[in-house]
Amino acid sequence: MCKSAEKLIYFDNSATTYLKPDNVYKKIISVMKKQGGNAGRGGHRLANAASDIIFDARLNVCSLFGINSPSEVCFVSNASMGLNFAIKGVLKNGDHVIISPFEHNSVLRPVYKLSQKGVSYTVATVGKDGYFEDIERFIKPETRVIVINHASNVTGRIADLKKIGETAKKHNIIFMVDASQSAGHVDIDVNELGIDILVCSGHKGMFGPQGTGIMYINRNLQLDTVFEGGSGSMSELLSQPDEMPDRFEVGTQNAPAIGALSEGVNFLKNTKIQNIKAHEEMLTDIMIKGLKSMNNICVYSDNLNPMTGVVSFNIAGKDSVEVANALSEKYNIMVRGGLHCSMLTHKTLDTLKSGCIRASFCCFNTKNEVEKFLNIIDTIRCFDVY
Amino acid sequence: MDYSIISLSSVTAAKRVERAALENGILCQTLHTPKVISKYGCSHSVRVKKVATEKVLLICRQLGIQVRGVYEEKIVGKGKTEYVQIG
Incomplete structure (x- = not known):
């Protein structure tokens, strides 16, 4: 129970967005009450209505990401599931994969698992500018896939997808992007960026409910399956x-949540991602400037380069998890401390031991919230109170 | 009125054809393919007026959607329907 009567400040949008557009909440209830059949299973009116909800969501996702066909859009339970499907569906014994040094464990762990079964991998190294070096020099004859985290969940750093996509095309390598932290915050067009496989969460910047994720697979790719089971089609066949x-x-698709995710997409289209991006950049700028003006604070995010609204930092001599806990208990502010399921990034930043405090924004956060947060951090830093 | 059933595979394929047909002013309805004409188990189809069959088949081709069979739907008695394969 929070001891503070202060208004809640939610700065953990990289984990999940807490506030959603009203239509997202409304859609879950309305689909459950009015279109609550099982999509693609049977043909009665309610099953057909649920199929329509999911099909409309596919079309909506297509238009957001410039995807050619709704058949290329799969709904999954979360980005980790999609990334497992994609990574394990593409890579075979003897293949090589290049990953960035900012990958979430949802990429690193499946890749590591495959490395025990004959797949090799290279983690691209970081140059002086904090970006990973030219990807081309890591390519081997057996390189089949490049997997890149579009925006880091720890630093907010945005990768240059266009450049990497061109390199992948040049070498006929599959280009896979984890857009969990960028979808809804930054415009993404899969064709423009040369992306073959795109995976993202539905419950972060896309404003869908938890338990939703999106996987785009270019129609020219044929991936192996990881899960098999009911699909509502070709039921007499033993294979998927x-x-x-x-x-x-x-298995059964989560039509209420997918319908709600589609409402999140509608919100993004109506609000326009460039407006969301500009607002989050304004908040990020205030936060980084404010933190950098204080002594004994180390800021790991750098807005000199393209980034999303994620600011990670540490207060010298303080445990990042204890600070995050105190911000919740005493000040009603939600941030995340510790490691962020991203061991590689912490290794790159040399924060594996300390972890870090992460404040992450969405378009519903305000300048006043950031200023209040900075005052509280200054108090904690100066007076050691928490 | 005579109808055709164009048998497809997934419900997504059927919805794609249905929406494209409707956009072209062709009445079209997704349905769970009747078991007697559904190859390899369950599938979904679209039901269209027989006169619009060729136009909808053209839409299928344009969308790159594989057609598993085309059937003429014949009401042969009370509550009894027969499906005659025409393509």
């Missing part, structure tokens, strides 16, 4: 259907 999206949408 080849046809997308049934190949990867195993």
